[in-house]
Amino acid sequence: MTTRASTTTTAARVIAAVADVIAFVIGLWILMYLLDANRANDLVEFVRGAARWLAGWSHDLFTFDEEWARVVSGYGLAALVYLFLGHAGARALRRR
Template sequence: MSSRHRSGSGSAATLIVVVADIMAFILGLWIVMYLLDANRANDLVEFVRDAARWLAGWSYDLFTFDEAWARVVCGYGLAAVVYLLIGHGVAGRVRRL
């Protein structure tokens, strides 16, 4: 394969990894903000919460632990791990093209 083609797939793989990492970072940031009882009236906290809820829409209410903090850590944490695994896995496949 030509080096031009490989650099294109490398750039695409890098973009995929960066997007997956940003998604996981937002989810992790919301977990930390929740655990530290961040001021929900703050615009940044509200933005992070809304973004995390959107990203973890499929998992944030998946678990029914009695403790709210455990539901947040597991629900949002699961989404973060899945995004990292899928993003890095797809990027690895793209790099091999």
């Protein structure tokens, strides 16, 4: 029989881990973009598609002249928001 505290701790860990994975995928796309990864590669295309879906709300939020600056700022903002919200939610769960 699990206690409520251990269930809450487990849920908090899962939330934080999901936020970390999402931020990792977005960060990986930023890195691949900056390193000019081969877009014909299936892995690169998968990461790009996943990051685009995850950061759909922010990927064209900024209108810098340089495309690399738009990618870094738009996708980077999404990664930071996911990390902040995920870890804040996990912290709030642990305090209950």
